[in-house]
Amino acid sequence: MDGLLKAGRLFFAIAMALFGVEYFIYVAGLKGPIPGPPWIPGSHAVAVLTGAALIAVAVCIVTEKLARLAAALLGVALFLYVLFLQLPRLIAQPHSPDPWTSGFELLALMGGAFVLARIEIPDGLRLEPTNKVLSHLAIFGRVGFALALVVFAVQHFLYAKFVATIVPAWIPARLFWSYFVGVAFVAAALAIVTRQMARTASILLGTMFFIWVVILHVPRVAAQPRNGDEFTSLLVALAMSGASFILAESFAPDLVA
Template structure:
């Protein structure tokens, strides 16, 4: 297996494991509905089941057992989550950046799950999706991932001054980096959709997300480890890095899908 794909699968699976752990941690400390996203709003038993399911998918990815089926189910679950739980938030709060950010983060991870399903080794199960179906899902996943990048880019342009405040203070020209990342997102999205330099763009995107994990999110979590939003942001960045590396490998291993 290509080393890049190994890294992508590991990052993606690790994020899923800790998303699952988050469910258990926050269930134990809250009396009301679990705050979203990516936590599942609803009764505690639902959150526990969701956490267990995320960990189970991660185990399937790492062990390469039932990985195709598990990642397809994950992608479908994330799509339904966005459709039935995030879309009403878009409609109710169209000018709020929060539902846009969280909703399209989940769509991007859905895209990564569908692309990974396409390049996973089949288990030979009778109810496993066909290669043709997986090819369509992978195409849909790539497009969804690219659309999410465009949304993130627009947010970087609209809220550039706020984004600049998140950039570590020791990095000069913080406002410049806010716009730079927005342009990088658009460039990566165009490369993915047009399939021109798509593998290179996906690799660079994955590296950028991982750099954020190291220099931005890890220090913020270390400074405030009880802040669930900071932990979630770290895990989203790690998952996005993994998904980007998975996309990169998919362009090499399945160039026509």
């Protein structure tokens, strides 16, 4: 298996597992990070089921046992979450950036899950979707991922001054990087949709997200270890890095759906 795919699968699985752990921390009432956007804890029963499901999916992906089925089910669950929970929030608050961010983060992760399901090795189970179905889901996933990147780009342009305040103070020209990332998102989205230099663009995108994890999110979590929103943001960035590397591998000549 390609090293790029291994890294992508690992990052994606770690993020899903730790999302699950967040739910159990929430249920236990412990002092620590609780689920922030895009994950809404809801009742304790729902939180336990969701946490267990996310950890199970992560185990399947890492062990490569039932990974295809687990990734496909995760993609379906995320799509339903966006459709029935996030979309109503977006319609009710169209001028608020929060539902746009959380909704399209979930849509991007859905895309990564569907693409991963397509390129995983089949287990030969009757419950598994066929290659034809997974090929269609992978195409849908890529489009969803690209659409999310465009939304993120628009947010970087609209809220450039705010985004600049998030860039570490030791990095010069912080406003420039806000616009630069917006342009990078648009370029990556175009590459993914047109399949022109899509593999290279996805690798660069995954690398950019991983750099954010290291230089931006880890220090913020270290400064506020009990802040669920900061911890969740770190995991989203890690999952996005993994999903980008998974997309990159899916554009290999022998794997393109």
